[in-house]
Amino acid sequence: MKKKDFYDFLDDPERGPKGSGERELADLYRKIEGLDADDPGQDYWRQFNHRLQQRIDRLPARRAFQRWWVLPSWLAAAAAMALVAFFFSPGKTTPGLEGLNNEALLLAGQLYEVEMDVEAPVPELAEGEFEVLLQAFEPLFEADALTEEDFVPINPEKFKELWNLEG
Amino acid sequence: MDVVNPKAITEHVDSSLDASRGVDKRLIQRSLEGEQSAYTQLVNKYRRQVYAIAYRFAKNREEADDLAQDTFIKAYENLSGFRMESSFKTWLFRIATNLSINLTKSGRVSKDSGEIPDKHLFQGESNTLEGLLQDERTRALRTAIGELPPRQKQTLLLKTYRHMSCEEVARVMECSVGTVKANVFNALKRLRTILNPGV
Numbered sequence: 001m002k003k004k005d006f007y008d009f010l011d012d013p014e015r016g017p018k019g020s021g022e023r024e025l026a027d028l029y030r031k032i033e034g035l036d037a038d039d040p041g042q043d044y045w046r047q048f049n050h051r052l053q054q055r056i057d058r059l060p061a062r063r064a065f066q067r068w069w070v071l072p073s074w075l076a077a078a079a080a081m082a083l084v085a086f087f088f089s090p091g092k093t094t095p096g097l098e099g100l101n102n103e104a105l106l107l108a109g110q111l112y113e114v115e116m117d118v119e120a121p122v123p124e125l126a127e128g129e130f131e132v133l134l135q136a137f138e139p140l141f142e143a144d145a146l147t148e149e150d151f152v153p154i155n156p157e158k159f160k161e162l163w164n165l166e167g
Numbered sequence: 168m169d170v171v172n173p174k175a176i177t178e179h180v181d182s183s184l185d186a187s188r189g190v191d192k193r194l195i196q197r198s199l200e201g202e203q204s205a206y207t208q209l210v211n212k213y214r215r216q217v218y219a220i221a222y223r224f225a226k227n228r229e230e231a232d233d234l235a236q237d238t239f240i241k242a243y244e245n246l247s248g249f250r251m252e253s254s255f256k257t258w259l260f261r262i263a264t265n266l267s268i269n270l271t272k273s274g275r276v277s278k279d280s281g282e283i284p285d286k287h288l289f290q291g292e293s294n295t296l297e298g299l300l301q302d303e304r305t306r307a308l309r310t311a312i313g314e315l316p317p318r319q320k321q322t323l324l325l326k327t328y329r330h331m332s333c334e335e336v337a338r339v340m341e342c343s344v345g346t347v348k349a350n351v352f353n354a355l356k357r358l359r360t361i362l363n364p365g366v
Binding site (some may be wrong): 003005008011024025028029031032033035036037039040045048049051052053055057087167 | 172202206207210211214215218219222228230232235236239241243244288305308309312323324326327328329334347348349351352355356358359362
């Protein structure tokens with residue numbers, strides 16, 4: 001049998017086979033189609049959903065998953081506070097901020113559309129600097145001092161870029 | 168008599184698919200925002216298909232159940248990484264297929280023993296001669312499928328699953344449509360040889 005004839009059959013298994021060779025393979029194909037599992041029934045599906053829900057509830061990352069959009073907001077808040085500290089307390093930087101390089105600060109500046117007096121060709125956080133930024137403002141997270149409304153990033157694209165750096 | 172317009176049918180199917188994808192996207196979005204019932208709706212929509220695919224690979228209820236559960240857990244865990252421009256169904260099937268392959272490789276599944284898959288309770292047992300012959304033929308066919316090279320076997324099992332077009336299988340298997348057709352063709356020829364060694 002010709003391959004092409006069978007390929008046409010695969011595109012449209014409803015069409016009748018042409019030659020005997022093709023018919024033989026088509027019959028075999030249909031037998032395999034018939035190996036489908038029968039529906040286990042409504043009771044099974046109820047139990048299936050129940051077990052799945054239990055497993056999802058036990059997932060360690062569930063909280064982070066459900067609140068995936070809140071976390072970046074906290075990070076945005078951290079970046080904003082970094083800028084405040086940078087601008088208004090030049091002699092007293094927040095603990096941990098000295099770990100940030102110029103590129104990190106420039107990126108934060110772009111995030112909030114603030115001109116920074118830093119020269120860097122491509123803003124990029126080095127490995128570990130993101131964690132430094134987070135650690136610097138950990139007390140803020142614990143204090144729960146800010147509301148979600150405070151966390152809307154001014155420049156969503158730059159914000160996304162910052163978020164993606166974390167991987 | 169009404170004249171059937173193939174183009175109109177194709178357009179109707181395409182628009183139905185687009186609508187379904189749109190619904191999926193909204194459910195995914197709501198699920199990502201923390202609405203648990205949205206994910207349950209996705210599960211309810213695809214659980215039968217995922218289970219059927221898992222069953223094709225696993226050949227017994229328990230393993231199919233595990234695979235289907237694992238598929239939805241993995242999808243849940245990776246939902247935020249799902250690219251909305253692709254089909255959720257294809258993505259889900261790819262997860263199910265990959266998990267099935269891994270399961271086979273791990274040796275947890277009795278390696279294509281050719282056993283008759285478990286029958287669900289409501290079906291009853293085969294107690295007629297014809298039923299027993301049918302069981303024997305099914306056993307032989309399953310054993311033969313188990314002897315196929317992995318890619319041919321996976322492609323054949325997906326393609327003969329009634330809801331899968333060549334294009335969908337190609338997306339799941341991450342290969343070309345031509346490769347799908349060639350794999351199915353070669354798999355069937357090989358099966359014919361295994362089942363009829365004298366021919």
